[in-house]
Amino acid sequence: MSDQTPVLRLEGIVKTFPGVRALDGVSFSVLPGEVHALMGENGAGKSTLMKVLGGIHAPNEGQIFIAEEPTVMTSPMQAKAKGVVFIHQELSLADELSVAENIFLGELPLKGLGRVDWAKLYADTDAILQTLNVGFDARTRVGDLSIANQQMVEIGRALTVDPRAVIFDEPTASLTDAEKVVLFEVIADLQSRGVGIVYISHRMEEIFKITDRISVLRDGQYRGTLNTAETDEDEVTQLMIGRSLDLSRNESHHQMGDIALEVRGLGCGSLFQDVSFAVRKGEVLGFYGLVGAGRTEIAETIFGLRTPSAGQILLDGQEVHISSPIDALRLGISLVPEDRKSQGLVLSMNCRDNMTLPQVDDLTAGPFVSDGAEVAIFDQYRDKLDIRTPGWRQIVGNLSGGNQQKIVIGKWLSMRPEVLIVDEPTRGIDVGSKSEIHNLIRDLAAQGFAVIVISSEMPEVLHVSDRIVAMHSGRVMREFTSDEVTEDNLIQAISGITEKIA
Amino acid sequence: MAELKKTEIGTFLAKQGILIAFAAFMIGFALANQRFIELDNVFGVIRSSAILGVMALGVTFVVIGGNLDLSVGSMMSFSTIVVLDLHDKLGPGLAILAMFGLTLALGAFIGFLVGYLKLNSLIVTLGMLSAIHGLTLTWSGGKNMDIANKSGTWFAVFGQERIMGIPVPILIFALLAVVLSLLLSKTPFGRKVYAVGGNGQAATFSGIPRARVVFMTYLVSAFCVATAGLLQASRSMGSQNTVGQGMELEVLAAVILGGASLMGGAGTVFKTVIGVLILGFIQNGLLLVGLDFYVQYIVTWIIIILAVWLDVAAKRGRLWSPIA
Ligand SMILES: Nc1ncnc2c1ncn2[C@@H]1O[C@H](COP(=O)(O)OP(=O)(O)OP(=O)(O)O)[C@@H](O)[C@H]1O
Ligand SMILES: [Mg+2]
Numbered sequence: 001m002s003d004q005t006p007v008l009r010l011e012g013i014v015k016t017f018p019g020v021r022a023l024d025g026v027s028f029s030v031l032p033g034e035v036h037a038l039m040g041e042n043g044a045g046k047s048t049l050m051k052v053l054g055g056i057h058a059p060n061e062g063q064i065f066i067a068e069e070p071t072v073m074t075s076p077m078q079a080k081a082k083g084v085v086f087i088h089q090e091l092s093l094a095d096e097l098s099v100a101e102n103i104f105l106g107e108l109p110l111k112g113l114g115r116v117d118w119a120k121l122y123a124d125t126d127a128i129l130q131t132l133n134v135g136f137d138a139r140t141r142v143g144d145l146s147i148a149n150q151q152m153v154e155i156g157r158a159l160t161v162d163p164r165a166v167i168f169d170e171p172t173a174s175l176t177d178a179e180k181v182v183l184f185e186v187i188a189d190l191q192s193r194g195v196g197i198v199y200i201s202h203r204m205e206e207i208f209k210i211t212d213r214i215s216v217l218r219d220g221q222y223r224g225t226l227n228t229a230e231t232d233e234d235e236v237t238q239l240m241i242g243r244s245l246d247l248s249r250n251e252s253h254h255q256m257g258d259i260a261l262e263v264r265g266l267g268c269g270s271l272f273q274d275v276s277f278a279v280r281k282g283e284v285l286g287f288y289g290l291v292g293a294g295r296t297e298i299a300e301t302i303f304g305l306r307t308p309s310a311g312q313i314l315l316d317g318q319e320v321h322i323s324s325p326i327d328a329l330r331l332g333i334s335l336v337p338e339d340r341k342s343q344g345l346v347l348s349m350n351c352r353d354n355m356t357l358p359q360v361d362d363l364t365a366g367p368f369v370s371d372g373a374e375v376a377i378f379d380q381y382r383d384k385l386d387i388r389t390p391g392w393r394q395i396v397g398n399l400s401g402g403n404q405q406k407i408v409i410g411k412w413l414s415m416r417p418e419v420l421i422v423d424e425p426t427r428g429i430d431v432g433s434k435s436e437i438h439n440l441i442r443d444l445a446a447q448g449f450a451v452i453v454i455s456s457e458m459p460e461v462l463h464v465s466d467r468i469v470a471m472h473s474g475r476v477m478r479e480f481t482s483d484e485v486t487e488d489n490l491i492q493a494i495s496g497i498t499e500k501i502a
Numbered sequence: 503m504a505e506l507k508k509t510e511i512g513t514f515l516a517k518q519g520i521l522i523a524f525a526a527f528m529i530g531f532a533l534a535n536q537r538f539i540e541l542d543n544v545f546g547v548i549r550s551s552a553i554l555g556v557m558a559l560g561v562t563f564v565v566i567g568g569n570l571d572l573s574v575g576s577m578m579s580f581s582t583i584v585v586l587d588l589h590d591k592l593g594p595g596l597a598i599l600a601m602f603g604l605t606l607a608l609g610a611f612i613g614f615l616v617g618y619l620k621l622n623s624l625i626v627t628l629g630m631l632s633a634i635h636g637l638t639l640t641w642s643g644g645k646n647m648d649i650a651n652k653s654g655t656w657f658a659v660f661g662q663e664r665i666m667g668i669p670v671p672i673l674i675f676a677l678l679a680v681v682l683s684l685l686l687s688k689t690p691f692g693r694k695v696y697a698v699g700g701n702g703q704a705a706t707f708s709g710i711p712r713a714r715v716v717f718m719t720y721l722v723s724a725f726c727v728a729t730a731g732l733l734q735a736s737r738s739m740g741s742q743n744t745v746g747q748g749m750e751l752e753v754l755a756a757v758i759l760g761g762a763s764l765m766g767g768a769g770t771v772f773k774t775v776i777g778v779l780i781l782g783f784i785q786n787g788l789l790l791v792g793l794d795f796y797v798q799y800i801v802t803w804i805i806i807i808l809a810v811w812l813d814v815a816a817k818r819g820r821l822w823s824p825i826a
Contacts, residue, residue, distance in 0.1 A: 305706075305707075324709075325707060326711060329709040342703055343703055343707045344707065345701065346696070346704050346705070347700070347701065348696075348701075348768055349697065349700055349767070353696075357705075357710070358708040358709050360690045363690075364689075364690060367688075368689055369688060369690055369693060411708075
């Protein structure tokens with residue numbers, strides 16, 4: 001393999017942002033037909049390195065070689081013309097356009113007089129969607145798709161050209177297992193055609209399943225490359241964070257208190273029906289299921305974003321009516337939403353202001369927001385969550401994806417709500433911080449708060465929950481205690497095979 | 503280390519792009535005509551910018567909240583006519599109170615339509631531009647409004663007097679700028695305006711009452727319009743029905759020139775003040791340089807585009823870019 005010409009090679013790349021040296025002389029190369037993992041903590045510089053390669057950022061120093069030819073990347077269009085396709089970490093789709101228009105954006109097939117050849121466009125797109133095995137068609141408006149499906153559209157973009165190299169920046173962060181299987185098939189196919197692939201992910205099991213080599217970045221510096229077959233998770237973690245991880249569960253055997261939140265026969269149109277469960281003070285209740293199982297919708301209903309069509313919500317044994325997030329927050333219910341970019345953050349606002357936004361009314365000294373109180377909260381959660389930013393004044397949009405997610409988590413943890421609902425809390429979070437967040441969730445429960453964790457990652461649900469609710473297409477299939485749950489019976493329950501057992 | 507310094511200076515420059523453009527214009531005009539920087543002239547310019555400036559302060563809130571307000575010019579005509587008319591009927595004190603009440607009611611109506619009914623602000627305020635003009639004409643019967651006994655009232659104090667040598671309109675503009683700057687940058691309300699304009703959905707998820715915040719921004723805008731109307735009426739002691747006509751675009755230009763984003767979520771009161779001053783000084787400078795009055799319109803426009811372009815270029819670090 002070593003005598004092959006790399007499809008792309010980066011040499012001594014330096015990239016600085018105000019106050020941040022994001023890349024400090026990084027070199028990196030990808031061989032044809034290879035899946036090369038790029039790993040590192042949140043903010044290590046992975047996305048920035050790929051943005052340099054994709055023509056989005058100009059490097060301060062360093063050289064890019066495409067097939068050993070020195071190349072200056074000036075724009076994403078040019079990168080694509082050179083055969084470098086980039087699937088971004090943050091979705092970059094046009095909501096108002098159709099799936100087809102998004103996939104072929106900038107290269108719509110034309111017929112005479114510059115008119116778009118719609119028939120060809122839709123046919124070509126449907127062919128791509130076929131390979132991706134998705135349940136929507138070329139004419140669907142992108143804004144109407146779930147995040148997972150939008151991610152699949154983003155991936156579809158890589159299949160329109162005959163690429164030399166494809167960069168996947170955390171493609172699976174919002175995919176479930178079924179879609180992951182499809183993605184891996186797509187990657188295997190590209191690989192067999194000699195395409196070089198860069199694969200960024202924080203999920204070790206994926207890395208070890210599909211990659212050939214692993215390169216590690218740490219604080220913007222290149223830390224080395226390992227052959228996947230000859231290494232293990234521990235070695236990679238060591239290289240990434242400089243220490244081994246203690247993955248044991250924080251088994252603080254705490255007392256469970258009374259029922260904090262109970263839901264009886266809750267339904268919301270066709271989204272979910274007849275959902276009943278209860279969560280106690282001091283308990284972590286997990287919700288597991290496929291995308292579309294209705295978990296997020298249940299959370300949104302409890303948080304006052306949707307109006308239930310049936311059922312009751314009880315808080316401390318009293319029935320409550322929640323018609324807006326304002327009501328929910330007043331009653332002590334918080335929701336960490338699943339989509340950080342559109343629901344969790346105001347990207348144009350700084351880190352501190354984002355974190356304190358829901359409680360800004362309570363942080364006043366006289367008529368003004370108290371600087372000191374705000375900074376204190378920010379500092380506390382920056383340390384707890386290890387948020388990498390040059391300071392609280394940094395605009396959240398400039399943070400790395402994982403650090404943005406940490407701001408969202410901090411925003412709601414710092415409210416110290418009676419009932420905390422977290423929807424996909426560790427999406428895009430690195431391994432070290434992930435176990436940190438799991439510990440924080442367990443700590444919160446230990447202090448007597450009730451926590452509901454919605455996750456599509458089975459290890460995560462198994463790891464943090466005291467009890468698990470398995471859902472399938474809008475219905476609760478089964479409830480497990482942590483003693484009786486196994487991976488197998490959980491998978492069975494969410495695939496709808498078992499009959500409903502109340 | 504040296505490199506880090508360079509990037510720090512770079513960011514500083516990028517953030518202050520509009521200030522630098524302002525300084526450049528000032529120096530240019532000052533070199534062309536000494537008189538430009540004499541204190542007298544400077545006061546004159548700020549004073550004649552004060553009315554536009556006061557309105558721009560309010561529109562800054564609306565724009566940061568993610569909406570537009572094209573009704574301010576026509577609303578200012580309304581305030582001016584109303585206060586002049588009521589002055590002779592109710593006396594200055596009550597007239598001012600009544601005028602503020604009526605103007606705020608108009609603002610509340612717009613705020614209700616845009617905030618609570620979620621109608622498009624461009625359409626609502628464009629419609630209100632003509633509707634309010636109609637209201638003004640109905641009120642005045644189409645006639646010019648004049649205060650009968652101009653020397654027998656203290657009403658002139660807002661537009662014509664000086665306190666410690668500084669014209670009162672400048673003092674009011676400055677005071678309002680300071681108060682509104684604090685409101686926007688230091689209070690929970692101000693924070694919510696940025697959040698609602700920056701990402702409305704995230705604001706909802708954070709328990710912020712979007713409709714109420716938008717409603718409030720229009721009240722702030724209406725309050726500023728009423729103040730501007732007071733300054734205008736007091737200065738001239740008489741007025742046509744069309745005194746504020748066309749000002750909505752100049753106001754918007756000043757706000758955008760100051761760097762507020764039309765997409766919402768960005769901008770500051772201080773920068774709007776700079777935008778207002780740039781506009782005022784450009785017009786004055788062109789006059790002093792001796793440019794024909796009609797040509798001024800064109801040159802003003804060119805200079806605005808130039809300033810905005812410099813600002814954008816400084817932010818992205820190059821003059822031209824194929825990528826957004
Ligand atoms: N446009 C920008 N302006 C300022 N700083 C930036 C910008 N983009 C990235 N950074 C900084 O550069 C560093 C590297 O960010 P990058 O997005 O490459 O991290 P990453 O390795 O992709 O992390 P994650 O796993 O969280 O996605 C971070 O400290 C980030 O804050
Ligand atoms: Mg990243």
